[in-house]
Amino acid sequence: MQSAVIVDAVRSPMGRSKTGGAFVDLHPVDLLSQVIQQLVERNDLDPGTVDDVIIGCVSQVGEQASTPGRAAWLAAGFPQHVPSTTVERKCGSSQQAVHFAAQAVMAGVNEIVIAGGVESMSRVPMGSSRIGRDPYGARFHARYPQGLVGQGVSADLVAQKWALTREMMDAYAAQSHRRADEARAAGHFAREIVPIEVQGEAGTRRIDLDETIRAGTTAERLASLAPSFEDAALAERFPGIRFNVTAGNASQISDGAAALLVMSEQKAAQLRLKPRARIVSFDVCGDDPLLMLTAPIPATERLLKKVGLSIGDISHFEVNEAFASVPLAWQKALGADASRLNPAGGAIALGHPLGASGARLMTTMLNALERSGGRYGLQTMCEAGGMANATLIERL
Numbered sequence: 001m002q003s004a005v006i007v008d009a010v011r012s013p014m015g016r017s018k019t020g021g022a023f024v025d026l027h028p029v030d031l032l033s034q035v036i037q038q039l040v041e042r043n044d045l046d047p048g049t050v051d052d053v054i055i056g057c058v059s060q061v062g063e064q065a066s067t068p069g070r071a072a073w074l075a076a077g078f079p080q081h082v083p084s085t086t087v088e089r090k091c092g093s094s095q096q097a098v099h100f101a102a103q104a105v106m107a108g109v110n111e112i113v114i115a116g117g118v119e120s121m122s123r124v125p126m127g128s129s130r131i132g133r134d135p136y137g138a139r140f141h142a143r144y145p146q147g148l149v150g151q152g153v154s155a156d157l158v159a160q161k162w163a164l165t166r167e168m169m170d171a172y173a174a175q176s177h178r179r180a181d182e183a184r185a186a187g188h189f190a191r192e193i194v195p196i197e198v199q200g201e202a203g204t205r206r207i208d209l210d211e212t213i214r215a216g217t218t219a220e221r222l223a224s225l226a227p228s229f230e231d232a233a234l235a236e237r238f239p240g241i242r243f244n245v246t247a248g249n250a251s252q253i254s255d256g257a258a259a260l261l262v263m264s265e266q267k268a269a270q271l272r273l274k275p276r277a278r279i280v281s282f283d284v285c286g287d288d289p290l291l292m293l294t295a296p297i298p299a300t301e302r303l304l305k306k307v308g309l310s311i312g313d314i315s316h317f318e319v320n321e322a323f324a325s326v327p328l329a330w331q332k333a334l335g336a337d338a339s340r341l342n343p344a345g346g347a348i349a350l351g352h353p354l355g356a357s358g359a360r361l362m363t364t365m366l367n368a369l370e371r372s373g374g375r376y377g378l379q380t381m382c383e384a385g386g387m388a389n390a391t392l393i394e395r396l
Contacts, residue, residue, distance in 0.1 A: 056093025095358025116259030180345025254351025295388030315374025
């Protein structure tokens with residue numbers, strides 16, 4: 001079996017998904033196209049040698065409905081014979097794209113794959129694909145007759161189960177902004193971000209910084225925000241629940257794209273490209289769909305068991321900050337070192353463009369490992385429906 005390596009990884013800046021946001025006027029295909037084009041060009045790669053382009057995207061409707069990876073590839077002016085496909089595993093879509101790329105390389109089916117993701121949540125709002133429709137069907141409802149709940153309520157249920165208070169969640173959220181702001185100020189995101197050009201009535205704007213980070217955010221300020229999902233009927237259904245999830249301790253709705261260049265180790269050597277990391281192993285599993293956000297815990301445990309490592313052997317953890325309760329519960333359950341968990345901030349500060357987040361986290365983790373000199377990085381993220389991907393990489 002061949003080794004799959006990451007030769008390079010890049011991402012766009014993260015744009016706020018609201019009026020005036022950096023990418024509100026940019027088609028998601030044009031956003032992704034610029035990211036992929038710069039990944040190819042900065043590695044002096046012949047685009048005709050790419051075997052496949054695998055792109056994660058959650059809301060595959062409207063401007064994201066027609067295989068966005070294929071459209072982005074052609075928009076970049078690259079050869080027509082290179083195919084693309086789209087992956088949808090909720091928030092883990094582009095992390096799953098990386099898994100599929102690595103699997104194809106390890107199996108000897110492909111030698112060069114671009115894996116990544118895109119989501120324009122301002123232009124294709126979350127849930128657009130199921131408006132007015134029941135996505136489950138009668139047999140599902142027969143198994144879960146009381147129904148599921150929204151992810152925000154699941155986040156409150158997770159906080160209840162792991163005894164996480166509002167104060168703990170707000171403190172964690174403030175820390176995410178602080179760490180991201182410090183990383184930005186130190187230039188730590190410079191290598192991973194590629195600039196994006198946006199055409200407008202006033203001309204061309206060049207975006208090269210995240211606009212989601214709120215410097216100076218404090219737990220005291222976050223404490224003033226009202227709960228987002230408080231509901232009397234839910235309080236009666238779930239005795240003891242505290243509605244502590246707010247807009248401040250949850251991930252930001254945002255726009256973004258990211259892409260990784262994955263190759264066989266032999267092909268990288270042939271092209272004289274220096275691999276930055278090896279994809280060691282991966283896992284994906286499901287958990288309780290009501291709690292929904294807990295699967296990163298068993299996914300991490302299963303992955304560590306596969307490779308024979310302990311939690312203390314890992315230098316860097318990226319656990320997607322869909323809600324503050326997710327990484328806090330994960331850390332509490334597994335006993336991970338808090339200083340190694342999302343040390344450059346996470347989705348609370350950097351945003352969570354659904355289909356792009358897995359590749360964004362991987363890009364940030366790779367660069368952080370290189371700065372710290374750490375050996376192993378482990379990434380995991382919760383996914384709607386009670387699923388999670390987990391990936392282990394080794395810095396080279």
